[in-house]
Amino acid sequence: MLLLYIQRQMSDPPDTPSREAVLTALRSRMLAFARSRVRPEVAEDLVQDALLLIATKYASAQTLDELVPLAVQILHFKMSALWRKERRRGESTAIAIEDAGLHDPAPDPEALAVSAQLLEHLAAAFRRLRGRCRDVFQLKLEGRSFREIAEFLGADSVNTVYSWDLRCRKKLRRDLGPFWELYR
């Protein structure tokens, strides 16, 4: 549905897809992602919970720009909470909305510990970066856009910076090795 809409937009003046169109497309993506990581019946419940949360608590989110990051964030929260719960108590059922952690802005101690560990590994990997990769990551962390990075580093086009960034991220992930897998 979204694809048809986007194709139509190529000839029509720019407009935004409806909330329903975006959520329909996102439902398929969320479900496929969840099924690739957990059992199918758990995946269904988990995505249903996530969509319910978007429909009730985040009813004000209307645009593609708001809905995609929100869906990604909620799905990630729910998956992480599910894995933590399974590890702690051996449970494998769907989790309650309250467990997603979205109601309380302060993360739980385990999430804090995981963040601290990720930061430590990333900082160590960043120290090992050299040359262009270090410049690209540094400029990104300073909040510069790809276009600004292209100008600053003298790239022929912004596409060149996309390629540099992609290569550097692959290199960083290789360097992080098994640690990265822990946070996914």
Add this chain to the structure above:
Amino acid sequence: MKKPAKGLIGGYATETLDDEERRLLFEAACEDQEVFDALVDEEPLRELLRDTAARRELLAALEQQTLADRLQAWFRQPATLGHLAAVAGVVLAAVIGWQIVAPPIPGPREAARSSDLREALFALRPNVTLPATLEGDPPRFRFTVGRDARVVVVERRPDGAFDQIFPSPGASSAVAPGTSTEATATLVPGAHRVRLIVFPPDVEPLSLDSSSLFAVEARLTVIERTYRVGPGGQIQ
């Protein structure tokens, strides 16, 4: 996964995509499972980078030079090249029996100390990062302080070498309030970073080493400005 979306994922966690890039990425995430999966996998990183302190820590890690970088920068210093040339000359003289006098070079300990300080000044976290809006040939940085202070301006050149561009050798770092002062950077093609560090008047920056510098870090103001010099020498 389509190539344009693939290239954009790296800006998702750092939240540095512009509106058009975000639209392209999110449309791709709705259509392409690989893009959506990649976004979910980036989420821990995005969460982490939303924390300003974590971002600062990672920036500080990137500012630290590796041993290889330090060696590369050291080899590129004129003093080092002079030193190596002198050593090579002495070896050659020993081999073929000539006598030469090596040109005077700075003491290695003194050179190492000032180099360490310049490097350490770039490991500080900047309070302000300014856009590259420079003019002049060579580029000049004018600054004025509101009260008595000591100021050091350092430059990181495109080859990774560090240079102190204010105060000039032998001059004082003290700057009187309201006085317009100028520091001149280089026009070597490539990406430059210039840092202006304002010290309190009771701290003499040029006598600090890197450990004592970090002890007074909380009392400093660090302003960074970046610019790029094109192949024709024009500032971009």
